Amino acid sequence: MKIANGHEIIQLFESWSPKKLACMENDPIGLAIGTLNKEVTKVLVTLDVNDEVADEAIQKGCQLIIAHHPPIFRKLANLRTDTPAGKLYEKLIKNDIAVYAAHTNLDVATGGVNDLLADALQLENKQILEKTYHENLMKLAVFVPDEYAEKVRFALAKAGAGHIGNYDSCSFSTNGQGRFRALEGADPFIGEIGEMETTDEEKIEVVFPQSIKNKVLKALLNAHPYEEPAYDVYTLAVETKEMGIGRVGTLKEPMTLKQFAQFVKTQLDVPMVRLVGQTETLVSKVAVLGGDGNTYIHAAKRSGADVFVTGDVKFHIAQDAQNLGLNIIDPGHHVEKVMMKGVADKMVQLCSSSKLSVEFIQSEIVTEPFIFI
Structure with a gap:
């Protein structure tokens, strides 16, 4: 297990509750106060951030707060430390405590x-x-030398491509011949500079949700033997991953x-x-x-x-x-307080899988403003 920095923790959080799920216009989500560019060993999870919660974070040695309700909900005209809000922000900054807000994206997220x-x-x-949110499916078609086709298929499946319903590793292949000529400055895997080459290739086709496009392409480029792989990526008129x-x-x-x-x-x-x-x-x-x-x-x-x-x-x-x-x-x-245990449990699981040593603490401060008589 290694000590995490703030960026690593939030990257894991956003793999589960990404900002794109936010369904309120101009929802002030994300890093609100401080920096994520530091080591984080303890995270306080809270519904709200007020003066008592800030004191709790200080007392418990937390470097990061993950909150559901954004501490800065409207744009600031100034940052005066002689106002209640200004004093709160000053306290957090002086004690080097960052605050990250996940609002309507956490409402929409699966398990949120x-x-x-x-x-x-x-x-x-x-x-x-x-x-409130959906993704389109995309299709990747890539041309691979026959002897490397299985390696590329495996890499694409590991990256999440080819997952259809209750099936994974789905792909379709056709066989053919690829033709090319390497020019000066190239470093060809097959053939010689200036010579026309023909090789047996497979065309592999896989589908994947739009959100993992970069991950799939990275896996493809890492696994493909060619210096300049030939591939097509296009959007399908098929919606997947509906959320709301x-x-x-x-x-x-x-x-x-x-x-x-x-x-x-x-x-x-x-x-x-x-x-x-x-x-x-x-x-x-x-x-x-x-x-x-x-x-x-x-x-x-x-x-x-x-x-x-x-x-x-x-x-x-x-x-x-x-x-x-x-x-x-x-x-x-205030029933949204259920997010404290839910987020803490989910983040413990995600950090453990990534071998990051982080403690997630549920706030004990009651931020309900109403008293019932």
């Missing part, structure tokens, strides 16, 4: 906030509430709205919830979205959900849901 909430509510047959915000699933057994509200309180560890709907109505299909779900009530209704679990529901939105016949349970915004 909304999957964690759906799992906490024990939902089965999970689906996306609303699609919120989740929809079914309960193991139907419950009344009142029973399910109590279940939500227990599972999400909140002191109270707000309800819209008739308490004795039976619910079976559930939509859930962490944080503010006001703009998704129609998506929840279209999904066929009997009840929508989300936070920060406004008065008129509640009336709209009532008119739609959609039950709502509002457990508050």
